[in-house]
Amino acid sequence: MTRHGERQADFAYQAVYRYMINLINEVSTDARVKLPSLRQLAVRLNVSISTIQYAYSLLEKEGRVYSVPKSGYYAWPITLRAQQAGDGDLLDRLYAASRRPGMRVLSGDEPALLASLDGTLLRLERELVRQYPRPLQPWTQACGVWELRAALAARYTSSPTRCWQADDVFIGADLRSVLDILIEVLGLRGTTVIVESPCDWLVLRLLQHAGVRIVELPWLSERRLDTATLEQHLRDESVHLALLSSTVSLPSGIAWTPDDRRAVAHLLDHYGCWLLENDTSGELSFDRSQEPLRDQVNPERLMVFSSFEKVLGLEAPYGYLLSRHLNGELQRQFLLRSFRLSSIRQRAIARLYQSGRIDRHLCTLRDQLHAQSIHTGQRLEHYVGDQMTYQMPAAGATFWLEANRAVDMREVFQRLLARQVVIAPGELFSLGGLHHQHLRLSHTFQGQSELDTALLALSDALRQAQIG
Known part of the structure; x- marks a missing residue:
């Protein structure tokens, strides 16, 4: 592929995004409208399914479309959204309102x-294209390019017993797709999962749609986690895993205290419960001495997920997972999703880590x-x-x-x-x-x-x- 072809692949989602905007704007009925499937659009526009999925993810984040499990994506006309008042799903109404012209949007977390680092990423990509005019890696790297996986593994390694390898890292189109795969691989349907509360609505709804029994563990008014209730649930119920933040729980904005961190790690280890750590905001803590929860828990019952978007910007939407277990099934599921992520962009992100620019x-x-x-x-x-x-x-x-x-x-x-x-x-x-x-x-x-x-x-x- 030529340099021009590589750049076309990099930004295909932008053309798909513009096409979808025009398609949505053509909607003129007062009923919900189902949009073409990922596969239909991939064939129609001659791009990969992952490119379509990324464009849809952007549209969903902007409130232009919403997804229905096992059904597909739907769009509501802007005029209809503007008329909606107290009816309908609150999250749908929030997304719709966020896209209305002239709105002061204070609801986001960006x-x-x-x-x-959008501009820096684009400059690094241009350098990489000049350096490597041919495709750097075949598209069959379903779990992400090796350089970026190795950079993440090195970043999360903190000791000889708490270390990661590139093969333990899995990179997907966005955070939603990575979590979808993880829920599938872990077989969480019908199981019990403990989540801290308040919890990100994306995580909550993905678990809910997967048929997971969710137990919400509240942060107390004195800015402490309710560890007594956590122990009660672990003791009295068959809890599959606990989903907790790494350093600071958002949106509450509460940082782990050393005592809470040690107490939670002890309880998880005592009752043999897995930790799925949410590290999406782990590097945004204002106190850099804050130790992540993962450095306290049993590393043999630990998985971590995060994304680049909150730190790097919209040009780096990829989500990723670190897991030393079930790697064969994870690789199979990532391969089945056929993510065709830009090798140039992934390498550009890897260079940010390798050069220290990210720090x-x-x-x-x-x-x-x-x-x-x-x-x-x-x-x-x-x-x-x-x-x-x-x-x-x-x-x-x-x-x-x-x-x-x-x-x-x-x-x-x-x-x-x-x-x-x-x-x-x-x-x-x-x-x-x-x-x-x-x-x-x-x-x-x-x-x-x-x-x-x-x-x-x-x-x-x-x-x-x-x-x-």
């Missing part, structure tokens, strides 16, 4: 908005996130300090707030939509009816005047939605 970028990003959180905290105190309780986050790009008085948070959500502001109600982060008095708010929102307008609208909505 740390790399403050400092992405310099992380220092800058963490500093900017920390400074932005302090600024947003000051604005929150000014506008809603007497209406909401919150703690300064220990990592990432969001605040987790709780109403001081009982409010109907769905009404708050709707009132804010009318003022062109989008927040993420807390109930989205639970399947068991928790967090109805909470909301998640992004602090990477740009523009103080816009932020002040949004927070003033939030204050009004909280007052108007009080219960009793």
